[in-house]
Amino acid sequence: MNIVLILQMAAEAGADRVGLVCDGRRWTYGQLLEAAKGAAEIFINSGCEQVALLDESSEAAPIALFGAAMAGIPYVPLNYRLADEALGALLDRIKPAYVIGDVERSNRLSQGHTCATREAFVQAAEEAAAGASGEEREGEGIAAQIFTSGTTAAPKAALLRHTNLLGYILGAYEFMTAEETDAQLVCVPPYHIAGISALLSSFYSMRRIVMLPAFDPDTWLKLAGDEQVTNAFLVPTMLARVIARMEETGNATLPSVQSIAYGGGRMPPELIAQALDLFPNCNFTNAYGLTETSSTIALLTPEDHRTAHQSDDPAVRARLGSVGKPLPTIELEIRDDEGQVLAAGERGEIYVRGEQVSGEYREKSVLDAEGWFPTRDAGYLDDEGYLFLAGRADDVIVRGGENISPGEIEDVLATHPAIADSVAVGAPSVEWGEAVAVAVVIKPGAETPSNNELSQLIKDHLRSSRVPEKIAVVEELPYNEMGKLLRREVKKLFLD
Amino acid sequence: MKPGTKLKSTVCNTEVMVIKGSDLVVECGGAPMTAEGAAEKGSVNPDFAGGTLMGKRYVNEDGSVELLCVKAGEGALAIDGQLLPTKDAKPLPSSD
Known part of the structure; x- marks a missing residue:
């Protein structure tokens, strides 16, 4: 082939x-x-x-x-x-x-x-x-x-x-x-797997590619209009910048655009909800995949988006924050540290198998004997098989033997009206081995909440072991150009 | 027939790529397909003249053979005289 x-x-x-x-x-x-x-x-x-x-x-x-x-x-x-x-x-x-x-x-x-x-x-x-x-x-x-x-x-x-x-x-x-x-x-860079899969899928579908070498919201909007673009793929930060630009210019329509796929980083639930309200006729698809899996292995379809967005059932609504279901050609399991397959609702490491899954590096293959690839991504499935990501398996904070997912802390912090963005990481601790540390970005014009207030907020929602021992207020969090949060950079803030 | 093998019709322009193969002989337009095709094409058997469609996938009954049509032609695909139906995939939304 x-x-x-x-x-x-x-x-x-x-x-x-x-x-x-x-x-x-x-x-x-x-x-x-x-x-x-x-x-x-x-x-x-x-x-x-x-x-x-x-x-x-x-x-x-x-x-x-x-x-x-x-x-x-x-x-x-x-x-x-x-x-x-x-x-x-x-x-x-x-x-x-x-x-x-x-x-x-x-x-x-x-x-x-x-x-x-x-x-x-x-x-x-x-x-x-x-x-x-x-x-x-x-x-x-x-x-x-x-x-x-x-x-x-x-x-x-x-x-x-x-x-x-x-x-x-x-x-x-x-x-x-x-x-x-x-x-x-x-508009994704050519060195990213999404840059390669965009070429292959567009050629195979025979959908004309309009190439934007360097993303910028104004050029994106102009090209989308000039070339009557019908489909696009964006990483969440790009979508946020497009929407912000449209609101600034007061021109909140994208008449020709029928479908927008997104992926490559965590999509804030407020952002996708805003996008669904702004573009009710546009089909949104969330794609989850890795370089080692030749792009998408799970997707949340446009119908899933609408159903979740319109639902009053919290479990269904929550799916707006999921990455959907595995492709029909992909097998997916959630396993614990011992390799045991976990039931719905239990958090573990995501394993996948399928023809598109390479799991092979120049140095060695990491597929197991049965062909399963350990993604090092943590996640869980809900009762209907929707996949939720819970950070990298390596991002887990281990405090005194207890595994803490940064995502649960970040989700609570996101509910605070003054907080624009936040991240939780493990910081070295003599007592616990690792302790929770958080870095927060304050919204422009908002008053910086006290450490006590933030600690209380987390205590009210989660167990006391989740309460941060260190809190840093920063101007912005370090993201790479694909919208991936660089946690190792954040960790450096707490290495004193 | 190992996956990736390309077969050409000896009676029309049809070409297929093997996605899943076995040792069965694939026919097109009533004549066995070969790796080289034919310098001088024979004629399509009227019983196997339904034509092939570019990009469609053809499967046999037990699913042991799957072929992707990479060039269309007037002949129809068959194994042991049994016409191969197309495999209808549920379309997924574009995610790239």
């Missing part, structure tokens, strides 16, 4: 149909396939063992992704936001590579690569297309290698095989379901 099949099928069914709009240029599926063939030829001739993208999103991303696939060489999108030292270390790990994008940085930080700017690569690929064989090579069977963000140690090189990615696309999507007028606004 080879993911280039996706582009081949789109080009077979609609060679002249526009598949991608980027920086004002419109690319048909036929043109993209030709460029991918040329790119494959270039990669093979360069003798590279990996194809790296060190650049924002552009047409170079799909051309390199499918070209590398055809050549049987792994595609490695790199995070261009990394500092020199970290990026240099990653470049050293993938040599010899064909690096597309920031030639100056690549040459300065690591030797032994073939480098080309975006423009030079795209032009060369188009020129090489005429003489290209278009032959598919199998290679190691690896379609993409994505470096995880590495919260505790050096970044791990997650491997996604052609079978994983095709398993996901064929399981979750139907071919050519989009109308020719449909358009998908893609």
Whole structure:
């Protein structure tokens, strides 16, 4: 199997149909396939063992992704936001590579690569297309290698095989379901799994991609209008910024947008409720997945959203904060520390199994003997099988042998009218091993509540072991560009 | 037939990719499909002329064989003379 099949099928069914709009240029599926063939030829001739993208999103991303696939060489999108030292270390790990994008940085930080700017690569690929064989090579069977963000140690090189990615696309999507007028606004960075799955799913559905290389709410809104965008994926922080911008400009409509999917970080319940009220005709889908699972493994459908939003039943309403149900092609279990499967309502670690689940790193596979992948995400299922996330398994605060989920404390703090954002982490404690520490962000203009007031609030709702021993008031919490809260950064506040 | 294998019709333009395979012989338009197809195409048997649809998945009765049509043609897919129906998947909302 080879993911280039996706582009081949789109080009077979609609060679002249526009598949991608980027920086004002419109690319048909036929043109993209030709460029991918040329790119494959270039990669093979360069003798590279990996194809790296060190650049924002552009047409170079799909051309390199499918070209590398055809050549049987792994595609490695790199995070261009990394500092020199970290990026240099990653470049050293993938040599010899064909690096597309920031030639100056690549040459300065690591030797032994073939480098080309975006423009030079795209032009060369188009020129090489005429003489290209278009032959598919199998290679190691690896379609993409994505470096995880590495919260505790050096970044791990997650491997996604052609079978994983095709398993996901064929399981979750139907071919050519989009109308020719449909358009998908893609604004996630190319080095994130969502950036790859957006390309694959849009090409397979034959939904025209409108690419926004660097997210900014004004450009997003303008492109959505100009290109009559029908579908979009946003991380929660992006959605918050779009809504805030619309309210500032007093233009709270998105007439062409029919569906918005979101994921990549925790969605505050107030934000999604606000979005549902603002856009009653828009279909919202919450997607949960990991790099190692080739994107989505569970989703909360538009119907689930409406039902939960309109319900008076607290259990049904709570599902607005869930990530929905596993895909039909995914098996999912919640297990305790001993590996025992837990019943509904019990919190444990999320395990998944399925064709799209890789669980494989360059160094080793972490799948167990039966093919289950431990996600390191904590969560629980409700009585009807809706999955609720409860932080990373590693985020659990262990106070004197008692496991405390940061989420329960954060949810209580969120009910305080002066608190805009909060996080609970474990801080070193001589007495307890770890104690609860919280950092809070105060809403503009609101008065900072006293430590006693916050402690009392938590005591009133939760057990006394949850009461924080340390409270820090901060300007903002550290999020990465995908909206993921960097808890290890918060922990540093309490290392005295 | 291992997953990922591509088969071509010898009587029309149909091409399929094996998603799930067994040792059964897949026919298209009444003639066995092969990896190479045919340089000179034969004619479609009128009993197997329903055509194939791009992107549709075809399964046999016990589910041991599943094929994805990657190129459409005039022949119909069958195993042992039994026409293969398409597999109707419940559509999921786009999540990317």
